[in-house]
Structure formats: C-alpha cells, structure tokens
Amino acid sequence: MKFSLIVYGAPYSTEAAATALHFAGAVIDRGHEIYRLFFISDGVHNANRLAVVPQDEVNLQSQWHELIARHGIDSTVCVSSALRRGVIDQGESERHELGAISLARGSSIAGLGQWVDAALQSDRVVSFG
Amino acid sequence: MSSLHTVSKAPQLGLLAQCLAVATAGDAVILLEDGVYYCLKNPEELPPAGDVALFALAEDLSARGLLERNRAGIELASYVEFVDLCCKHERSVSWF
Amino acid sequence: MSVKQTFTFISRSPAYASQRASLCLEAALAAAVFEQEIHYVFMDDGVLQLLTDQNSQAIGQKTLSKLLETLPLYGVENIYVDTQALAKHALDSADLVLDAQPIDDSQLAALIARSDQVLNL
Numbered sequence: 001m002k003f004s005l006i007v008y009g010a011p012y013s014t015e016a017a018a019t020a021l022h023f024a025g026a027v028i029d030r031g032h033e034i035y036r037l038f039f040i041s042d043g044v045h046n047a048n049r050l051a052v053v054p055q056d057e058v059n060l061q062s063q064w065h066e067l068i069a070r071h072g073i074d075s076t077v078c079v080s081s082a083l084r085r086g087v088i089d090q091g092e093s094e095r096h097e098l099g100a101i102s103l104a105r106g107s108s109i110a111g112l113g114q115w116v117d118a119a120l121q122s123d124r125v126v127s128f129g
Numbered sequence: 130m131s132s133l134h135t136v137s138k139a140p141q142l143g144l145l146a147q148c149l150a151v152a153t154a155g156d157a158v159i160l161l162e163d164g165v166y167y168c169l170k171n172p173e174e175l176p177p178a179g180d181v182a183l184f185a186l187a188e189d190l191s192a193r194g195l196l197e198r199n200r201a202g203i204e205l206a207s208y209v210e211f212v213d214l215c216c217k218h219e220r221s222v223s224w225f
Numbered sequence: 226m227s228v229k230q231t232f233t234f235i236s237r238s239p240a241y242a243s244q245r246a247s248l249c250l251e252a253a254l255a256a257a258v259f260e261q262e263i264h265y266v267f268m269d270d271g272v273l274q275l276l277t278d279q280n281s282q283a284i285g286q287k288t289l290s291k292l293l294e295t296l297p298l299y300g301v302e303n304i305y306v307d308t309q310a311l312a313k314h315a316l317d318s319a320d321l322v323l324d325a326q327p328i329d330d331s332q333l334a335a336l337i338a339r340s341d342q343v344l345n346l
Contacts (some may be wrong), residue, residue: 002214015162016137016165016225019161019162022208023212025208026207030213030218032212063135124216124220124221125220126135126215126221126223127223127225128223
C-alpha cells in the first residue's frame with residue numbers, strides 16, 4: 001500500500017515526530033511504500049539541517065534524513081509553516097537575501113497542494129501531532 | 130469503510146471519549162504516546178467502547194513503565210501491528 | 226488529478242492561542258482549490274471560532290472569523306456546528322458569523338464513515 005505521513009510535531013518538544021519516524025520505518029519494514037512525508041506547522045523543524053544534538057541522544061533530523069535518502073522518499077515541507085520558522089531552501093534564501101540555508105538535503109518546500117495530492121494519491125494518510 | 134483512530138494525549142484531555150462518541154462499530158482505536166496512560170485505569174473507568182477495538186502501542190507503554198501495569202487490559206500492538214491496523218481500516222483519524 | 230474525494234475537516238480548537246484553527250482552515254481552502262467534496266465541522270471548543278464581534282488586532286493576529294466567513298465563497302458549503310458544544314457555552318446560532326448546519330455525534334460519525342480523508346485539529 002501507499003502511505004503518506006503528515007507530521008505536525010516538532011522534534012524534541014513532542015513525541016509526535018519520533019512516533020512518525022518509527023511508524024515510517026515500520027511501513028517500509030512491512031513492504032509498503034511511502035508516497036510522501038509532509039511536514040507542517042512545528043513539524044517543519046524535522047527538516048532543519050542545522051540542528052546539533054548531543055552525541056548520546058537520538059538525532060531525529062539526521063534519522064529522517066537517512067530514511068529519506070536510503071528509500072528515496074519524497075519529503076515535502078509546507079511553505080507557509082517553513083518560511084515563518086526559518087526553514088529555508090536555496091531559492092528562498094536568495095529571494096529574501098538571507099545568506100543561509102537550513103532545509104535538510106533531500107527535502108523540498110511546497111504548498112498545501114502537495115498535502116492534497118498526497119491524500120489523493122495515497123491509500124492511507126496518517127497524521128502525527 | 131471503517132476508521133482507525135489514534136489518541137495520543139493524556140486521559141485528562143478526554144480525547145478517547147470524544148473519539149468513541151463519533152466512532153462507528155468496526156472501528157479501532159490505538160493509544161499512542163501519553164494516550165497509553167489510559168492503560169492504568171480499571172476497565173470500568175474507560176469510556177464505553179462498544180464494538181470498537183482498543184489497542185495501545187507497546188513501545189510507549191514500555192517507555193513509561195506500564196507494561197506490567199496495564200490494569201485496563203488493553204490489547205498491545207507493536208509499530209508493525211499499528212501499520213497493519215492502518216491497512217485494515219480505510220482511513221485514519223488522529224486525535225491530538 | 227481527476228479523482229474527487231470527500232474531505233472532512235474537524236476543527237476542535239479555539240482561535241488565536243494555537244495555530245490549529247487557522248491551519249485547519251488553510252488545509253480546507255487548499256482542498257477546495259482542488260475541487261474536492263468538503264465538509265467543515267466546528268466541534269467542541271472549535272465553535273468559539275465563529276463568535277461575532279471578534280477583533281484580534283490588539284493581539285497582532287488576523288481575525289479568524291473574517292476568514293471563516295469566506296468559506297462559502299471558496300466553495301466550502303457544507304459547514305456544520307456541534308450543537309452540544311454551543312449549548313455547553315450557552316450560545317446559539319445568533320452568536321455565530323456563519324449559517325452552519327447543526328450536527329450531533331451520530332451525524333458526525335456517519336460523516337466520518339463516508340469520508341476519504343479526515344483532518345482533525
């Protein structure tokens with residue numbers, strides 16, 4: 001089956017991001033496909049490449065990054081949530097002359113239309129907040 | 130067309146009762162995160178589930194020291210079983 | 226994308242203190258752009274979003290009720306309000322900025338059961 005996951009929770013401040021990450025791993029272990037990860041609201045911080053996490057703690061951003069890279073998963077960050085929270089890709093960085101990029105490699109910024117598309121194209125959509 | 134509901138907040142928010150009030154016979158609920166604290170309750174203290182099956186995520190019970198304290202006797206599910214429940218039910222409704 | 230699905234939005238939280246109410250609205254408007262069948266339910270404390278006389282300028286936010294009034298203009302015509310929640314707050318339809326159909330738990334259960342997508346904030 002094709003799954004899409006919608007993640008509302010920020011890493012570390014809530015358990016939702018870790019729950020979504022474990023769930024995503026189980027979806028793949030079970031032989032299903034992930035059509036899209038969609039990060040929205042505080043969930044966009046999961047796709048921040050600038051996080052530094054103590055070595056003895058789980059680095060959720062890098063775990064997402066590894067999962068996305070290893071399985072070639074589409075990872076989309078909601079534009080209106082991301083820009084307000086400083087999750088910025090190269091294009092937005094140049095447009096607003098910010099001088100920095102914080103969006104994780106392998107993720108892209110897009111509008112809520114990509115959430116609607118995920119809903120229409122997936123067999124199952126599961127939200128984590 | 131049945132639903133899988135997820136309830137991921139602590140019992141004092143009352144989300145399980147809200148969720149069960151709009152659930153349909155044949156639906157299932159899985160308790161996640163602080164939702165697993167419902168397991169500490171005696172069965173008669175849980176909101177009536179009728180023909181809705183209740184599950185709780187084993188990993189979240191284990192993390193909270195609840196594996197031997199599941200007084201409610203709620204059936205445990207692993208992450209893989211959580212995925213299977215999603216496949217079994219046509220849609221999911223998250224309560225958080 | 227030619228498929229048409231039934232989307233139900235359950236908005237359970239008041240405006241302003243959290244982003245949930247406006248997020249739910251934004252998502253519904255996005256689904257409306259894709260011409261989906263949309264049902265929008267104000268449930269529990271979500272009914273408080275609909276109160277008349279809101280002016281949130283003083284707290285530096287956009288007045289949500291003004292945006293909610295535009296829902297029908299964007300093609301979101303199936304709008305419901307949890308009558309039990311209104312009664313709990315001693316409010317009635319005259320207190321609301323929108324004409325919404327009354328909905329109770331069993332009607333919402335039936336609506337969820339025929340929806341493809343449920344967004345519950």
